[in-house]
Amino acid sequence: MHDLRLIRDNPEAFDRGLARRGVSPMAGEILELDTRRRAAQTTLQELQARRNEASKEIGKAKREGRDADALMAEVAGLKDRMQETEDEERAVGATLEGYLVSLPNLPADDVPDGPDETANVELRRVGEPPRIDKALEHFDLGEKLGMMDFTAGTKLSGARFTVLRGKLARLERALGQFMLDLHVNEHGFTEVMPPFLVRDEAAFGTGQLPKFSEDLFKTNTGHWLIPTAEVPLTNLVADRILDLEDLPLRMTALTPCFRSEAGAAGKDTRGMIRQHQFWKVEMVSVTGPDQSQAEHERMTECAETVLKRLGLPFRTIVLCTGDMGFSARKTYDIEVWLPGQNTYREISSVSNCGDFQARRMKARCRPRGEKNTQFVHTLNGSGVAVGRCLIAIMENFQQPDGSIIVPEALRPYMGGLDRISLDA
CATH class of the missing domain: 3.30.930.10 (Bira Bifunctional Protein; Domain 2)
Incomplete structure (x- = not known):
């Protein structure tokens, strides 16, 4: 299994290693999936934070006798968005993991190059x-x-x-x-x-x-x-x-x-x-x-x-x-x-x-x-x-x-x- 951090740090070296094993460049696709997964994770964290904040506001509004319907509708919408984002993060992560576990190990520098x-x-x-x-x-x-x-x-x-x-x-x-x-x-x-x-x-x-x-x-x-x-x-x-x-x-x-x-x-x-x-x-x-x-x-x-x-x-x-x-x-x-x-x-x-x-x-x-x-x-x-x-x-x-x-x-x-x- 490959180290994602090393691919982020030096995608060119990763692709050179794959090329020596007869595998097409993959760093670009891997890093795109990595970016999408991290973006989904960030969005999920933001949605979670807003839901927690809105939940507190609902509690305060009810204690003060104010109408909390709008806040409750927002929380329900946030819950749906969170589920969608979790599904996206999980799907992208599975695809990314599939690449990392299915690609062969990179050869050592002193291994001779050759097709067979x-x-x-x-x-x-x-x-x-x-x-x-x-x-x-x-x-x-x-x-x-x-x-x-x-x-x-x-x-x-x-x-x-x-x-x-x-x-x-x-x-x-x-x-x-x-x-x-x-x-x-x-x-x-x-x-x-x-x-x-x-x-x-x-x-x-x-x-x-x-x-x-x-x-x-x-x-x-x-x-x-x-x-x-x-x-x-x-x-x-x-x-x-x-x-x-x-x-x-x-x-x-x-x-x-x-x-x-x-x-x-x-x-x-x-x-x-x-x-x-x-x-x-x-x-x-x-x-x-x-x-x-x-x-x-x-x-x-x-x-x-x-x-x-x-x-x-x-x-x-x-x-x-x-x-x-x-x-x-x-x-x-x-x-x-x-x-x-x-x-x-x-x-x-x-x-x-x-x-x-x-x-x-x-x-x-x-x-x-x-x-x-x-x-x-x-x-x-x-x-x-x-x-x-x-x-x-x-x-x-x-x-x-x-x-x-x-x-x-x-x-x-x-x-x-x-x-x-x-x-x-």
Whole structure:
């Protein structure tokens, strides 16, 4: 959500930021609505003052035995005008609020400009992609092992669902536990087990509503299935005033995620790349305004560490203005190498949202003992997507006989198992 005062103070800068995201100038319309709303508020105050004054005059006239009919007629007229003005103020305010909550966050100054993913900028590569003759994709490997069943998933739930069995099911569970232990024990995050269903207010707070309702699943009770643990974790600070000295607040969670993939028709139709349900370890940080830039770099390093420990090749890119998510002001994507596809694919996205979400959630902070508050900054990132990490391990550590080597970091979570094969 945007700061109306900043738009008033520098409408040109606001429109420049929108233009970088491919959005037409909106400051003029917003300020016109703001002027109309404030004028209505001023008129309402004037009418209220006159009504109060006239009411006193009516009382005085009656006490003195004078005719108060004209004053009473005036008060009745004032009441009607006040109702009309209140209706106008409410309607204009709703339109203004609609603009402020539906426009995307403005990009940070150092975000590269560009219309789409072709303008993203690679920052670094870590690890060498393995040389594998005739590398198979994960779905071929999984089906040959008899541990990845797409037919059963479709029978149970429809397209974009998968059933994992045996050692692959355990490997996915091991990955989630490994990531949580790393982020909690070494990176200083607090593990949280949040609800997987949230109310409208929570989905609004992080920017999923109202703009992206088609991307979510909704229950008949009115709850939304979480598309990521970012939603419940970030909303834990909604409507709160935090002590600045207690920040940054770092949280992590392993949860299922549910996405309708409304705009993904025809994309990644085979395999587990794009599912309606998947597991992900999420990292969320809540910081003071001056801490978020450094925290963004730190969180990205935390996500990269997961892939380094697993021995997976990856690259880190900064997204351009046209490829960032709605709530982000700057985003790093980490893409893991998939030999079966002979390309890098996203496995983590780490975003600094500034105070954009905090304004929607009314989440503030202040130095202990002081009265003045300011909005916190919120950050979120995958640490990392468990299903895609499973895919990456399968493809990068596949062997000529169809077996899969288990990375050393995961073996304690696999009961010491070092290879997944038909006979193991």
